[in-house]
Amino acid sequence: MIKIKKYYYPLLFLYFFLIFLGALPSLKLPGGIRVFIVKTGSMKPTLSPGDIVITKPEVDYRPQEIVTFLNPNQGTNEYPTLTHHIQTITEKNGATAYITKGDANPLPDKEIITLNNIIGRVFLSIPLLGYATDFLKSKIGFIIFIMTPGIFIIFQEIMHIKRYIRK
Secondary structure (H helix, E strand, O other): OOOHHHHHHHHHHHHHHHHHHHHHHHOEOHHHOEEEEOOOOOOOOOOOOOOEEEEEOOOOOOOOOEEEEEOOOOOOOOOOEEEEEEEEEEEEOOEEEEEEEOOOOOOOOOOOEEHHHEEEEEEEEEOOHHHHHHHHHOHHHHHHHHHHHHHHHHHHHHHHHHHHHHO
16 A cells, blocks of 8 residues: 555645646746746747746847747737747837847848847746746646545545544
8 A cells, every 4th residue: 555644745735836837837926027938939949839837028139149039919919928039139210129030030020129028038938847837827727636636535525434443
């Protein structure tokens, strides 16, 4: 028989870590730090779908930096944000503008991004962790995530009843 007490605290830690992981992309952390999940392969090989990127707003940005920005084509595209390299910096209507490009894309993005569109510079990426977060947000992931502690508690109660009957 498996000793549940031996695994209780590691499982509890894992459960709360998964709660934190699931909430991470919707949190706005101090200093404007934000977390996003890469959804497309436009930045391969630098970033892949399922990677998590953590961004921080800056005063100015430089070419070759990776930034996450509001998608200017939100109405026609399912992705509200994009994460691409800044290829060049230019001027548009007297303001600084940024031409961006995904590493896997042959051409730069059609839309020029302004400073107001940029959410932040990527300062950390965590490979594949976004898949776990997306799974937790799915219907089946949510059901499993809610049912797991219930099953664990029921199992513990059955074990308590068995011990009580043996006495």
